[in-house]
Amino acid sequence: MIKQLLICLFIMITSGAYAQSLQEVITFIKNNPQKASIVLTENDKTLLNFNGNQLMPLASAAKTIIAIEFANQVEAKKLDPQQNVPVSELNKYYIPFTDGGAHIEWLKSIRKKAGDDVSLLQIAQGMIRFSSNANTEYLEDLLGLENINRNIKTLKLSQHSPYYYFTAGALMTCLKPEKIDEQTWTAQLKAMPMNEYRKRSEINHLKLKADPEFIKTFSFKNLSSKLQKIWSDRLVASTAADYERIMQKINSRHYFSTGVQDILDQVMEWPMTNPGNQAVFKHLGQKGGSTAFILTDAFYVTNKKDFKLSCAFFFNNLTENEKLMIERNFGMFEASIITDDAFRQQLISALK
Incomplete structure (x- = not known):
C-alpha cells in the first residue's frame, strides 16, 4: 500500500x-x-x-470507480451512508499483513475495534484513504460487481477490464492443490483464462462470506514472488x-x-x-x-x-x-x- x-x-x-x-x-x-x-x-x-x-x-487505484458507484447508490437512495455495519462483517475479508497495515490503521484512525460498528460512509472513506482491501471486498459485495462494472461504459473508459473481488483474488493464487508442486501450479495459473480466474475468485469470495475458517487457508509460505507476480499481473x-x-x-x-x-x-x-x-x-x-x-x-x-x-x-x-x-x-x-x-x-x- x-x-x-x-x-x-x-x-x-x-x-x-x-x-x-x-x-x-x-x-x-x-x-x-x-x-x-x-x-x-x-x-x-x-x-x-x-x-x-x-x-x-x-x-488500488481501481477503487476510485467503486467509490463512484457508492456515490451513485447513495444518491439513488439505495444506500444510507450513515447505516451502521459491524466491524466483524468487514473482518471476514481481512487477511492480516497483506495490505501494508491499511485496515488496522483505518480502524485506529476512527477509534473502532472488532466489536464496534462503522458507517457505510466510513467504510468507503477507509477504502480510499487507507486502501483497506477488506472494506473494498465488502463494498463490492454490497454494491454488486455488475453495477460497478456498468460505470466502465458510463464513464466511457476505453480499455478498462472488468472488476472482480480484491481479497478473493489474492487468495486465488495461494490456494495451490496439495497434490501438485508450485511450478505446476504457476503454469496452470498463467494458462488459466481470465474469465475462469474471475469465476474462481467469486467462489473464494462466497466462501469468505459464509465460512470464517476459510480465510485461514491463506499462508504467506504459499505465496512466492512468482505467484505474487501472477496475482499482480491479473489485477483490474x-x-x-x-x-x-x-x-x-x-x-x-x-x-x-x-x-x-x-x-x-x-x-x-x-x-x-x-x-x-x-x-x-x-x-x-x-x-x-x-x-x-x-x-x-x-x-x-x-x-x-x-x-x-x-x-x-x-x-x-x-x-x-x-x-x-x-x-x-x-x-x-x-x-x-x-x-x-x-x-x-x-x-x-x-x-x-
Whole structure:
C-alpha cells in the first residue's frame, strides 16, 4: 500500500538534492516506456500524454470507480451512508499483513475495534484513504460487481477490464492443490483464462462470506514472488489516460450530479483534512495503489485561483530497486507536479 500523500507546501522542492531525485524519476520514465505512463491536464487542456493508452494493472487505484458507484447508490437512495455495519462483517475479508497495515490503521484512525460498528460512509472513506482491501471486498459485495462494472461504459473508459473481488483474488493464487508442486501450479495459473480466474475468485469470495475458517487457508509460505507476480499481473487494468479523465470529471464539478459529487468529495478529498492544503486548495483528491511490482497514482486539484490540474501516472513490472527509487521520490514527484509550474514544464519538455 502506498503511504498516501499529504502535501507539505513549505518543502523546498527546488533544492539541488530534490531536483536530482526528481530528475531520476523523469529519466526512468523516459528510458522505460514499457514500464511507465503519465498523463497531465491543466484547465481541461492535456499537456502531456506519455504512453497514456498503455494498458496497465491498477492495483488500488481501481477503487476510485467503486467509490463512484457508492456515490451513485447513495444518491439513488439505495444506500444510507450513515447505516451502521459491524466491524466483524468487514473482518471476514481481512487477511492480516497483506495490505501494508491499511485496515488496522483505518480502524485506529476512527477509534473502532472488532466489536464496534462503522458507517457505510466510513467504510468507503477507509477504502480510499487507507486502501483497506477488506472494506473494498465488502463494498463490492454490497454494491454488486455488475453495477460497478456498468460505470466502465458510463464513464466511457476505453480499455478498462472488468472488476472482480480484491481479497478473493489474492487468495486465488495461494490456494495451490496439495497434490501438485508450485511450478505446476504457476503454469496452470498463467494458462488459466481470465474469465475462469474471475469465476474462481467469486467462489473464494462466497466462501469468505459464509465460512470464517476459510480465510485461514491463506499462508504467506504459499505465496512466492512468482505467484505474487501472477496475482499482480491479473489485477483490474486500465490506462493512465482513462484515470486522468476520471480525475478531470470529478474535478470539473459539473460532470456528476450534485448528490454524487457531494459524496465523492467526502470520500476522495481526504487530503483536504490537512490545514496546509485547506489554505491553498479548494479541492484536492487522490487515489493510488501498489504491489511488489506496481505503483499507480491518480489525483486532481483546484487551487484558490480556480486553476485546475488532473494527472495519472502508472508504473508496472518494476524491479525491487526500481520500485524503491520511485517510492523514495513518490511524494515529492506528486507534490512538485501539483505545486511547481517550472517542474511541470520540465516534465512535459522531457517526455514530449
